[in-house]
Amino acid sequence: MAKLHLKRKRFVIPDRYVLLIVTAVCIILMFLTYFTDAVSTPLSYVAAYTIVPFEKGLNTVGRRIEDKLEQLKDINDVMEKNEALQAEVDRLTIENNQLSEDRYELSELRSLYQLDDKFSAYDKVGARVIGKDTGNWFSTFTIDKGKNDGIEVNMNVISGSGLVGIVTEVGPNWASVRSCIDDSSNISGMVLSTSDTLMVSGDLKLMENGDIRFSQLTDDGDKVGVGDEIVTSNVSNKFLPGITIGYISSIETDANNLTKSGSLTPTVDFRHINTVLVIKELKQSKKSE
Amino acid sequence: MKRKIIELILIFVCFILQCTFFKAIALGGIVPNLLVIITASFGLMHGQKEGMYVGFISGLLTDIMFGNGIIGLYALIYVFVGYFNGLLSRIFYPEDIKLPLFLITISDFLYCFICYILTFLLRSRLDLGYYLIHIIFPEMIFTVLITLVVYKGILNLETWIEETEDEEN
Numbered sequence: 001m002a003k004l005h006l007k008r009k010r011f012v013i014p015d016r017y018v019l020l021i022v023t024a025v026c027i028i029l030m031f032l033t034y035f036t037d038a039v040s041t042p043l044s045y046v047a048a049y050t051i052v053p054f055e056k057g058l059n060t061v062g063r064r065i066e067d068k069l070e071q072l073k074d075i076n077d078v079m080e081k082n083e084a085l086q087a088e089v090d091r092l093t094i095e096n097n098q099l100s101e102d103r104y105e106l107s108e109l110r111s112l113y114q115l116d117d118k119f120s121a122y123d124k125v126g127a128r129v130i131g132k133d134t135g136n137w138f139s140t141f142t143i144d145k146g147k148n149d150g151i152e153v154n155m156n157v158i159s160g161s162g163l164v165g166i167v168t169e170v171g172p173n174w175a176s177v178r179s180c181i182d183d184s185s186n187i188s189g190m191v192l193s194t195s196d197t198l199m200v201s202g203d204l205k206l207m208e209n210g211d212i213r214f215s216q217l218t219d220d221g222d223k224v225g226v227g228d229e230i231v232t233s234n235v236s237n238k239f240l241p242g243i244t245i246g247y248i249s250s251i252e253t254d255a256n257n258l259t260k261s262g263s264l265t266p267t268v269d270f271r272h273i274n275t276v277l278v279i280k281e282l283k284q285s286k287k288s289e
Numbered sequence: 290m291k292r293k294i295i296e297l298i299l300i301f302v303c304f305i306l307q308c309t310f311f312k313a314i315a316l317g318g319i320v321p322n323l324l325v326i327i328t329a330s331f332g333l334m335h336g337q338k339e340g341m342y343v344g345f346i347s348g349l350l351t352d353i354m355f356g357n358g359i360i361g362l363y364a365l366i367y368v369f370v371g372y373f374n375g376l377l378s379r380i381f382y383p384e385d386i387k388l389p390l391f392l393i394t395i396s397d398f399l400y401c402f403i404c405y406i407l408t409f410l411l412r413s414r415l416d417l418g419y420y421l422i423h424i425i426f427p428e429m430i431f432t433v434l435i436t437l438v439v440y441k442g443i444l445n446l447e448t449w450i451e452e453t454e455d456e457e458n
Binding site: 015018019022023025026027028029030032033034039040043044046047050051054055058059062130131132133134135136137138140142168169174176178183184204205207208271 | 301304305307308309310312313317318319322324336337338341345349350351353354355356357359360361362364365368369372375401404405408409412414416419420423424427428
């Protein structure tokens with residue numbers, strides 16, 4: 001005879017049902033976040049108050065240690081370099097005179113091309129890199145400025161003279177930046193000297209050498225060569241025009257004989273990127289003005 | 290409850306370490322995957338539910354910070370890693386490091402492979418061989434090395450949690 005279970009067992013959901021439920025939740029979340037911002041905005045606040053403060057703290061510690069190590073290394077270097085530098089000072093003094101002449105000429109030429117002070121006109125905000133993508137597939141990083149500092153999605157990020165990437169996500173005090181060497185990054189660029197447009201797309205394979213791939217360059221006159229400067233094009237809908245991306249390091253004709261592709265070396269050192277500037281101007285808003 | 294909180298703190302610590310410290314000391318640009326280590330270990334030591342819980346939180350954090358606007362993808366992958374390791378918790382013995390080591394290796398490989406399929410293959414990056422050699426295998430090896438170092442710590446933490454839970458009951 002079967003035993004009667006008088007004591008009721010505690011109700012526990014079986015594991016595979018939990019798995020099913022969680023899977024469903026994840027898939028719904030994916031759809032929701034793909035189409036709306038309703039879920040990701042509150043979640044970005046969670047990150048802002050849990051992870052970002054620690055990242056900032058750790059980063060400060062890391063930088064201090066780095067500074068100390070650098071100092072020690074520097075002392076040795078300085079001793080050696082001092083002698084060599086003394087000799088160079090003389091040479092450079094002569095060169096400097098020549099260069100200041102050149103600079104005068106350059107600024108004149110620039111104003112001719114109306115390229116002068118192109119970037120200083122934009123309102124920029126400096127930010128520190130506080131964390132990098134946890135995986136090995138993509139090249140995105142977080143910075144310590146966010147919505148509270150006026151940063152919005154699709155703002156351009158530069159460092160020194162070159163393009164770093166674009167803001168993809170924003171939290172109250174953090175933002176994610178997709179760098180232009182990232183495999184999923186596609187930028188419409190152009191060759192500065194000939195104004196030929198091309199596509200600049202990051203490639204994980206070239207990332208090791210720090211290069212970016214470019215393609216779809218139409219160059220009928222064979223004027224574009226190694227060493228030419230590539231800037232963001234004025235037909236791009238997200239990037240402000242005229243920001244330097246890099247210089248062509250290799251170029252070859254495609255199999256279709258019409259377009260050319262190759263690789264370019266970015267002006268920014270993506271391995272050792274610590275501080276960046278975010279241009280607080282969107283291409284779209286500029287257009288509507 | 291206490292267990293959940295301790296695990297939550299551990300996930301946060303691992304996540305923060307992963308995107309700051311480990312990125313800074315990355316060898317050849319490759320970082321080990323701490324989140325897979327803890328997800329697989331907790332699944333293995335304490336069953337499917339624990340694995341799914343740890344996996345879900347780890348994945349969600351990754352999604353929020355680095356998900357490119359889509360939340361839920363990495364969470365889903367990590368949940369499955371936790372679940373399948375949890376299935377094998379029946380044959381787990383604390384003294385034996387070979388099984389967890391083996392499972393973490395497999396988990397990391399599958400994690401990378403699914404990542405490759407979902408985020409690279411679907412964008413017609415077909416050169417699997419290159420990605421295997423340059424990304425997936427280095428990450429696996431690095432993860433195994435880190436597992437050897439931290440596994441004892443995770444095991445001690447788990448034993449400690451279980452002891453305090455027994456006392457409370």
